[in-house]
Amino acid sequence: MRQPDRHSNQPLYQQIADDIERRISYGEFPPGSLLPSERKLAEQLGVNRSTVILAYAELRALGIVESRTGSGTRVSKYKWGATPKHTPNWHRYVEGGSFLPNLPFLRRVREALQQDNTLIDFASGELGADISPVKEINTLMDENHYTAYLGYADPQGFGPLREALVTYLSQYRGIQTTESSILITSGSQQSLYLITQCLLAPGDAVAIEDPSYCYSLPIFQSAGLRLFRLPVDAKGIRPEDVRSLYKKHRIKMVFVNPNYQNPTGIALDAGRRIELLDVASELGLPIVEDDPFSLTAYNGMPPQPLKSMDPIGSVLYIGSFSKIAASGLRVGWMVAPHSVVDRLADARQQMDFGLSVVPQQVAAQFLKSPYVQPHLERLRMHLLYKRDLLISALRQELPDLVSFSIPQGGLHLWCKIIPEVSDNKLFEEAIRHGVIFVPGSVYGSDSGYVRFTFARPKTDEIVPGIAKFAAALRAVLAQSN
Amino acid sequence: MRQPDRHSNQPLYQQIADDIERRISYGEFPPGSLLPSERKLAEQLGVNRSTVILAYAELRALGIVESRTGSGTRVSKYKWGATPKHTPNWHRYVEGGSFLPNLPFLRRVREALQQDNTLIDFASGELGADISPVKEINTLMDENHYTAYLGYADPQGFGPLREALVTYLSQYRGIQTTESSILITSGSQQSLYLITQCLLAPGDAVAIEDPSYCYSLPIFQSAGLRLFRLPVDAKGIRPEDVRSLYKKHRIKMVFVNPNYQNPTGIALDAGRRIELLDVASELGLPIVEDDPFSLTAYNGMPPQPLKSMDPIGSVLYIGSFSKIAASGLRVGWMVAPHSVVDRLADARQQMDFGLSVVPQQVAAQFLKSPYVQPHLERLRMHLLYKRDLLISALRQELPDLVSFSIPQGGLHLWCKIIPEVSDNKLFEEAIRHGVIFVPGSVYGSDSGYVRFTFARPKTDEIVPGIAKFAAALRAVLAQSN
DSSP: OOOOOTTSSSOHHHHHHHHHHHHHHTTSSOTTOBOOOHHHHHHHHTSOHHHHHHHHHHHHHTTSEEEETTTEEEEOHHHHSSSOOOOOOHHHHHHHOSSOOOOHHHHHHHHHHHHOTTSEESOSOSOOGGGSOHHHHHHHHHHOOOOOOOSOOOTTOOHHHHHHHHHHHHHHHOOOOOGGGEEEESSHHHHHHHHHHHTOOTTOEEEEEESOGGGGOHHHHHTTOEEEEEEOBTTBOOHHHHHHHHHHHOOOEEEEOOSSOTTTOOOOOHHHHHHHHHHHHHHTOOEEEEOSSGGGOTTSOOOOOGGGGOTTOOEEEEEESTTTTTGGGOOEEEEOOHHHHHHHHHHHHHHHSSOOHHHHHHHHHHHHSTTHHHHHHHHHHHHHHHHHHHHHHHHHHOTTTEEEOOOSSSSEEEEEESSOOOHHHHHHHHHHTTEEOEEGGGGTOOSSEEEEEOSSSOHHHHHHHHHHHHHHHHHHHHHHO | OOOOOTTSSSOHHHHHHHHHHHHHHTTSSOTTOBOOOHHHHHHHHTSOHHHHHHHHHHHHHTTSEEEETTTEEEEOHHHHSSSOOOOOOHHHHHHHOSSOOOOHHHHHHHHHHHHOTTSEESOSOSOOGGGSOHHHHHHHHHHOOOOOOOSOOOTTOOHHHHHHHHHHHHHHHOOOOOGGGEEEESSHHHHHHHHHHHTOOTTOEEEEEESOGGGGOHHHHHTTOEEEEEEOBTTBOOHHHHHHHHHHHOOOEEEEOOSSOTTTOOOOOHHHHHHHHHHHHHHTOOEEEEOSSGGGOTTSOOOOOGGGGOTTOOEEEEEESTTTTTGGGOOEEEEOOHHHHHHHHHHHHHHHSSOOHHHHHHHHHHHHSTTHHHHHHHHHHHHHHHHHHHHHHHHHHOTTTEEEOOOSSSSEEEEEESSOOOHHHHHHHHHHTTEEOEEGGGGTOOSSEEEEEOSSSOHHHHHHHHHHHHHHHHHHHHHHO
16 A cells, blocks of 8 residues: 655545545455454554554544454445445545644644653643642632523623723733723634734735744634734844835734744843834834733833833734633733724624633632732742753753853743754654754744743753753754764 | 714714714814714714714724813824824724624624613523523532643543543433544534634535524635525425535535524424435535534433434534533534544634633533433423413414414524514514514524524513513504504
8 A cells, every 4th residue: 555655744544544545435445345454554554553543443433444353444335335325525624624724843742742741841832730820720719609600701701800801901011901992812812813814804914023923823824814024133023124014015914922922032122112113103003912921021020011002002912811820721811992802702702602701700810819919929930940940951961052042031942953953853853852842943933943931841850851852952963964 | 974874784883983083084173173072963963972972982092082071072183193193993904804793683682682681582592590500510610629730721622521421422312422533612603613614615515504593603604605505394404405405506515403493493304314314425415413402302302413323424513511501611512533623623723722621621520410411301391381481472462473383492482473574673673672582584584583582581581571572563563554
């Protein structure tokens, strides 16, 4: 049979299943005939037995083959017998949809983490259990009786949560707003998704940072948007670039992550913030400010959000609990003009009929609790400690092979690999060595960059994790010489 | 100024705000000039003062005008002064998005219910608090300590919930499946959305029931699908129609709601279920079976789902808690081949990064609890009681003016108004009389049908509710004579 293509985005088991389905339909394997044993086929194709098992399971699910323990796997009589019965070719449907799948690297990250839970995880962009307010939230959930009738909730979000956010945003971010200007979402991801779906149309040009988290989101391509890059230097993006992109391409929106940007960790320079707002108001251009990290500022003095300096309302502000408290609550928010809030809430009704009130109640309780301030202080200390562990480990293990600038907030360190190295080789080698990260190309950068999320691994995993990474890097460099 | 158009889908306040913005930008109102008082403008335009207040608020939010108590509302100097500053025209963005807004009738329903909470609600398609297992769920939440670390959850859904569903689906629906074939969604709405986005492409033809809940979902149009109708008669859709639609239009998928269909309440005839599956397997055509109501069967014997009679896997099965337990939990599920589950889980990651684990834990607890069976029995009795209240009220109040067939399960009664009547007039008149329902045209039927959801109003609201409806209908008929 056909050797599966290891460089294809399509999983091996799927390629094998497709090949067998094709051969069956061509009559190569008649109804009732015996297929090669899993072991035999695995050898023949040079894949793991588990891969063949998966391929056969897929074909069973499609009713194309039948297995009986002992008697092996046979082509289904039922499906290919006298009266032909056709299972929909699900695989073709799966490939046919208009919404684009995740980038292969990100799927591979998820797959690798599912397959091996001993991997030291510098990839997942979230807080580890050790610095998440798990105890506090559980205490609140135990203390508070959630008696609300669980009917369909307010499409704009749970009222008390929006009230709590008005206070929170004013107190912690200097943003003055009202309940009616807040839309509760399931996180920044959904906020961005709603904006791309409801405020932009296919063919519209938008500007994103380079490198940028946005680049890793197929939602932009799925919406048919044309992406233009705003290079990020040591002070963030250059507002002048926004003006020239507008002149050249009539960009309709600018997406920025100004506070400890993902992946670079850079905070947009204060002067440039003012320039950026001036350019935006000069051009009547909306800015989407994604602000998940600012309260992690290690010195306790987070940068001012653009939204707090935005008198004329150019900024759509996006926030969330995911990076400062618990990603699993799935609670985020957007501050926007009423017309935008209404439009997005209406569309969200169509997509998922709104969020469960349960996590919204928990989030509201948390914001009103005395836990927030102490948790944030503790979080900052822990992140700083983990950042320093990572930095010293990198300096120890790879003194001449990596370079990076030191982030003053956020969860990530953006690291350049000095010698030439293939993202793909380094990534796979690292996994073999028991450590995982996100390759820079996921964020649209050139090969040879790595995003380390130091917030996720336990403190005692960071040093060994970097040792494994260093070993992997050396192995790859040795191969290429 | 321009009289707002009451027949436009665009809210009155927005039309007024746009008109004023235009006039300001044309210089009709120079920077700093005083705008007409709210009272005066309201009179001039013949709208409520509150509408004008909303319009001014919108313009304030855009930085176009400023208000000082006492000194009225003035055109903002800041925005229209020497150095021009332009707020993005959010309204144009809101109208520019590719995702379609809800049908005007549905927006109007939500709006009316928000404005007047004394309305007797035959419109919201959900259980009332009196028949929702609120106590049971709250008890479970109090008894169970949810200690899980709230990190990003499994994109396919909370493992223990999928385990619990395998048992539930086998026990209650005769569906044999595995955890790995189940995708947890936030409800049927999200399941349908993921299918339209990921398995179908713009231009694809699909078949839906006529009348159909699907017709009320802009997600189909937003995905660029061509919709073809399968007329529903007393026994449901005719499988032959599926074959002819396939021949004519190469439909790629069939969406059915076979058990107490929304809105008609009709259950697909047992013989036709088998025919439908035969047609599907003959054509290799996927069927999406949306099954939210079946466990409400008043006689306790729900129809067999297509999925349980589907040996070759033509059926994507969609279920949810919303119509049998608590819509506010936002927990639903889909049973599908692995390749489909993987694809949809991957896309959902992009859209909202998955569901909060909290309501999934609650749902899993509920399914494993001893509460399910007794709750379902109680639910059936209550629904039957409410259905009979509604029927006798309609017979009493409108003996010769309405006709309907009696549903054997579900939450809705589909009612034909015998004399000619305008959906719109009846709808607005009913609201004035203090009662609300969903007009049939929302489901794609001709004018003159009404969907009454008897599950939502309290038992003591149904008779007075229908009295109000009858008065409204008589008033409309009187006008048209």
